[in-house]
Every structure is written in C-alpha cells, then in structure tokens.
Amino acid sequence: MLLLLLLLAVAIGGSHGQFPRVCMTKEALDSEICCPLWNGSECGVEAMRGVCLNWWTRTLDDNQYYDDRLNWPNSYFRSSCECLGNYGGFDCGKCKFGYYGENCDRQKTLVRHEIRELSTIERRRFFSYLTLAKYTISKDYVILVTGDRHHRSTYKFIDATIYDVFSWIHYYSMKPILMNSTFTSNTSYAHQGPAFPGWHRRLLLFLEREIQELIGDEDFALPYYDWSHENNTCSICNEEFLGSNDLQGNIGGSSYFSSWGAICSGYFYTDAYCRSAERGFHVENLLRKPGRDPKTRIPTYQDVEATLKWKMFDTEPFDKTSKSSFRNALEGYVNPVDGKTTDRNMHNMFHGYIGGTMSQVPISANDPMFILHHAYIDKLFEVWIRKNKATPDKYPNNQHLGHQRLECAMPFFPCVMNKHMLQNSAVYGYTFTYMDQYCRLYNQVAGGS
Template sequence: MRRMYSIYKERLPSADLHSGCQSGRCVAFPKLQPTDVYLPAMLNLQLYVRRLIRLASIFTLTILLTLPLAHAQDPPVPTSVAPDTVPTGVATPSAVPTTLANPPPPPNTLMTTLPCTATSPRMRVEFRQLTDQQRRDYLAAVTCLRTLPSRLGAQGSRSVYDDFVYVHMQSVPMAHNVAAFLPWHRPLVSLYEAALQTLCNYTHAIPYWDWSVDAGRVSTALVWSVEYFGGSGDPDNGYCVTTGHFANENAAYPDMHCLQRRFAAGEEASQVDGDMEASQYSPVELQWILQQPTYDTFRRELENHPHNNIHGAIGGDMPGLITSVNDPIFWLHHANLDRWWYLWQQRNPELANTFSGNRQRDAQDANDATPDDVMIYSGIWPDLRVRDVFNTVGGANGLLCYNYSASLPTPNITNPLLLRVSQDSLPDAQPQAAAVRLPHVPDSVVAAVAATAAAAAATPTNGVNATTTARRGLRRRWRGRMTVGGE
C-alpha cells in the first residue's frame, strides 16, 4: 500500500490530494479514478492467466506423450467376406491367449458401471412384456447410440453403435464356431446395455426376443411391426429396410450401405425347415437342446440351430459375420441366446461353471478350451477370462448384473415340422457358419430330397432319422448359395 501510495502521489498533482483524519491521525490520500484501481488488478490477473495457460499446456503435452496410439495400426476394413471364413484384416491369433494383457483403461470409455450386488440386478424381459412406451424408449435409446460420435475411433466407425459393430467384426476368429461363442457374447450384450443406460439415459434392462414362441409365424412377429423394428426390406430397392423405427438407415460396415433384410419367408422359405427356418428353433427343438449333458454339446446345438438360422432367416445384414450387428435386432436375438445359456445353467447347477470344446474354428474336433482362456474386446473393455462371466450377477467385475424373466407361454404346436428335433450337428456334422440362409428351392431339388428321405427311412444309419438325412442333403446341395449381407 505504501508503494502504491507513493506512485500515485508522484503521478497526481497536489490538487488531487485530500486529507482524511482517523483516530487523531491525518493521512493524505490520492483521489483515485476507477482506471487507477482496475488497471493494476487487470495486469496482475493477466499475468496469472498466462501462468495458468502455460501450466495447462505442459500438463496436456505430458499426458499426450504418455498415451499409446491406440489405433495407429488399425487393419483395413474388409469389403467382402465368405460366410465361413475369417475376414481379411481381422486379427487371427495363432492360439487363444491364456494370460490377460495389460487391460486398457475403460475406453474413454463407453460407460462406467455401478457395483453389482445380489439385490441390485436388473430383470431382462421379453420384448412383448414391455409396455408400448418402454419399447419406444428402448428404440429411442438405440437411435441415440447411432448418433453419438465414435468413442473408439476405429477406421470406418461413425458412432458408438458402429464401435460395437467394429468390435464384433474383430471377434470373428475367437468367438464364432468355438467354445467361447456364448461366454464372449455375454459381456458384449451387457456392454451394449450399459452404453444405452449411461450414454442415452435408458432406464431398463435390454429386452430379449423369444423367437421360439413365434416359430412358424416369425415373419409376422411383433418385433417386425412398423411401430418397432420394421420388416423385410424392399425387393425393388436392394432389400433396404423402408419401414419401422430404422427405416432408411445406413450401415458403415463393411462399407456404407442401407440397412438390409431379406426374410426367408413365403416363396423363399425352406422346403425342409419351413417359413423362416422355423423347425430349427421351435419350442420342441429348444427343449431338446436344454437336455444336452455337456457345455460343448449344448453350445454346438444352440449356435448351429437357433443362432445360425435366425441370422439366416432374417437375411440382409444379419447373416454376415461382419455385418450382423448393423441390424439392431441382433441384440435382442443374442440376449435370448444368452437367456438359453442362463436357463441351461439354472437347470444344471453342477454344470453351470463348466466349459469345454474347441478353441480354434479350424479344429472342430478338439477339446482344448479351458475356463482360463482369455477373451479379447478390442479396446471397448478390458480382456476377460471365460470363468469371469459364468455368473450373471456380479460377473466380469460387476459388469454383468441381471436375471431373466420367465418368457411367454408356449403356443399350441400343430405344424409337423415344429414337432421334429434336428440332430444333425452331433457328432459327425461340422458346425455351420453364421451366414447360412436357404433360398427358394426348385421343385427338382425338393423331389431329390424327398427321395433321399424315403431311402433314409428304409435304411436308418447310426440312429439318425430320415428328416435329419434329408436336411443334410439339402444343405449340401445349396451350400454354394450362402451369402453375406445384401444380395
């Protein structure tokens, strides 16, 4: 204050000074103008701001230099892929990892999760068990994810939704036609659910679609209503989806195209499995699958029949290993597959934490998978061991936090196709690729299949029934017609 006073005293004429007395002491004070007070304060503030900017710049530079370049070596995005092969550019590990890599920080991340306790799990319910408003809320949250900018920054990804498509594409060699099929997808569905809740304010658990209830009439199921997911694509417009909540949407992978569906219904229905391949996921079929005595046989039957054939029957983007997640119905389909695993675990508590089968897609007869096998999530979440995801309440370090509702009542079944059990993947048939879809079958082929079935009925072999033999013959004839994505 003394120094400031002396400065002002030197600058200001004596006329600008006045006397002030306090407690007997008289002191001369300068008559200060507003600029005389504010100018030094502003100079000091400017100095402090400069110092703060300098410190922030140093801190930011330090952080940038210590972070890895996560996507500097991203592989090129494939433009096409055979349905039963691994896409070019997708990592193909020579062996499934058995040790956890240094987990990345939850990526920027997509979400954070709350601690899961036995009293806090959410209840996943069938899509029809939601109210109309809850269904609309779910679809609105999905649209939200499709508009939020990508968090992974992967090549070709435009949005958080595309991030999930990218991660699933990278999983092809380690999570399809192998023992890890069910364990790998379980956390993925929960991550998607958490993204809906954390980033888009969705307040419920992800619903599931129990297609076994719709067997025989899947093409008219409620999910395909114009109020919800919309139906099959327009055949005059490349089978682009033009109805429902996702009408005229575009998909980013493998390259930009319209969202596509091509139902295997009506004229394109299978002559053996019926409309939308219904016999492959009928209530009778699912009950037989639930009776499988080991995890390996259960997983093979669930993946080869309901899983593959729902993907194939919907057509369009759904059959492709690298395009299936483009269709939002993917998540309700895989939530239901996870529910069937959950039911198998509940029915067989002594087997709930067992895991067996083949690690590699090209070694189907191997039995080398173990609960310590590591599952990779391409930066969307830290890697996990198989044993981490057995429990849906608290598994995956609290990421898994849900149970499943009892589904809808099973309808009365009168269609003979839906009363048969398909036993064509154990033990001699190889698991089929996720891109199987049987197009319309010419009459000549149907006649040949009928002849094969009649011959098989006369001379059954290895306990395999005539229907199974006929189905195998049909699929061998049409294997060359399998497609990926839109046709």
C-alpha cells in the same frame, strides 16, 4: 503373476469395450502401454481403483503368427489397467457390470423383458435409444480399419458411432484368422467354439452399458425376442415393432430403422478390416427378408427343449462338429434332438430365416434384430447354467484360438477370461422375465435329472 491372477479373479464383469480412444495414439502404441489417467493417476491407482500391470506373454514363433487379435491384447499392449473391487472400464473409471454409483458400491439386478411385454411407449423409447446410439459418435472408442492386414503400418483408428462400434466388434471377431501368413476360416474368435455364448453375452453387456451412459438411465435393460412359439412367422417384423420390408428387403419408411446403413458391409475381403469404412462407412442399407429362403424356418419350442437337455456344456473337438454338446446345439451346427447329425438349427437357423443383413453373419449385428435374438439365446444359456449349476471350472480346456479358458475374451478391456462368462447372469447384474417357469419346465422335460 500371483497378483495378476488375483486381480483378474476380482475384476470379472468389468469389461466395457475395446480400442479405447485415449490409447490409440502413436505414443501409446509405441510404448505398448494402455494405462490412462483417471483423476490424475494411472488407472486411478491413487484412489485404489486399479493398477497398471504387465500381461503375461506366450512365446510364439514370429514366422507363424501374425493375427493382431492373438493372445489379446498382447499384440497392442504389454501393459493395461486391471481394476480392483467393483471398478471397471479401460481406465478403471467406471463400475463393473451390475454395480453403480460414484464409488461403485450400489448393486442392482436389471430385468430383461420380452419385447412384446413392453408397452408402446417403452418399445418406442427403446427404438429411439438405439437410433440415438446409431448416430452418436463414441467418445470412448474407435474402430480399426485397414486394406492390408499383413502390414501394421496401414492400420488406422477412426471414429464410429456407439452402435457401429458394437456392430464392428462382432465383425472383427469373425474375420478369418491369420496364421503362418495364410488365412483360415475353420474357427473364429467368438463362434464355432466354447466361447460362443459367453462372448455374445459380453457383447450385449457392452451395448447395454453404453446406452445406459448415453441416456443417463442406469435402469435401462435390453429386451429379448422369444421366437420359439412363433409358428414360423415373425410377429415383430411389422411397423409396430422392428419394421416391415418390401420384396428387396428394404425396411419400411415409418420404421425407426428405415434409413440405417450397415457398417463393414464389404466383409468378404479376408485381408482387410472394415474396408467400406474408409470409403464412407455405410455402403449397404439395412435389409431384412424374413421367411424368404425356403430352406429356413424359425426354430420351435421343441427345438429349444431338445437343446436344453444336453448336460455337457461342450465336447471334443470343441468346434462345429462337437456331438452331445449344449453349446453346439445352441449355436446351431447339430440337430438338437440327436445331438450328432449335422444340421442348421437354433441360433444359426434364425439368422438365416430373417435374411438380409442378419443372414450375413459377420455384419448381422447391424440389424437391431440381432440384439433381440441374441438376448434370447443368452436367456437359454442362462437357463442351462442354472439347471446345471455351471461355474467357471466347468469351462472346457481346449486349444482353439480365442476360446481357451484362460484367454482374455477378445477384444474387450480390461481382461475377463472366457471361463468367467460361464456363471449366473446375476454376477453381471441382470436376469430375465419368466426364468422360474423356464427352469421348472426344463426340469420336467429333462425328468429333473
């Protein structure tokens, strides 16, 4: 146990994805071991890259818990790779985030830019990279589909493109939790709880690294969209940026994304995983309807300021009713000004404002707007971390499935505990433009306290 905890501590930042193709064979699933060979040895142990270790287990009543995501990844594997030093990936054959090179000994910090800072060529290159990821089958990962979550015999692992794997991971995190043979939507594995900002940080890191490897450019960084000064108008919802849309929400024909479809669009089936994938993957076109719903708006800079003033990362009961909670204000379940009134704001409000696919939150990652939006949410998370000098020990103890501080964030390999995402983004090899200005302004707004 001591060795396992030590390895987990040094392996932070090494997570790349989930359901590795090489481990989703009948033999691997029957053995419950996901320790692939790297350079001829399990987890690259002969090269001192990693070791194959058993996971600790939590005693559960088999008659009460059925969710395959519970206590990740115990439902699938009792053993998997834990990577040493700067190595990462499901087989320890890659580098952890922020490190590069054959021996993972080159460290660098990428800078994420605001989307409107990019030149026309840089912007078009970014859109073309996303399109390439949308139509390139992932060589490393597969996705899970089933029409019956109650019976493992119906589970299938099928091919998906790199971008669709990214979208599927978000969808997978939001499916209702299966407990005592019934479903509950009171929480999810990445939302409505303390793991929310850190889990989404991990998801973006996954896509960023996947695109770096796809295009052979380790300097590629995801941009963000600072919507806080938009005066309730989406300035990137046009042909120059993400594409215009018609009254039905269809993306304009000259956009890179006009022909995109949404994976797992039949998300409302609680007892199924990505039912649409079995019938041909994309059964719904990507849609966008910015400002169409009169009950929505783009959050303002004043909303951002109010959100950043809350000093507690999260508060009891650590869900969407938490008061005076930075996490809950950022996620958008309480009014950021008073921190207690039930409200739809910040992260949640922007999803609703963009409408279409973005407003269907389980499948919202299908829209590239999701990336730009969550990269900005991640920037605000980073501002709060720096101002409050947050470290993993400030991650709260709680009893919510998927959000507990010592749980492996689901569904990533190898394990990185939720608490480890509560630290400076430089640990993961990136920062944002204008961080100094944001942090100085926040200090002024908060009175430097």
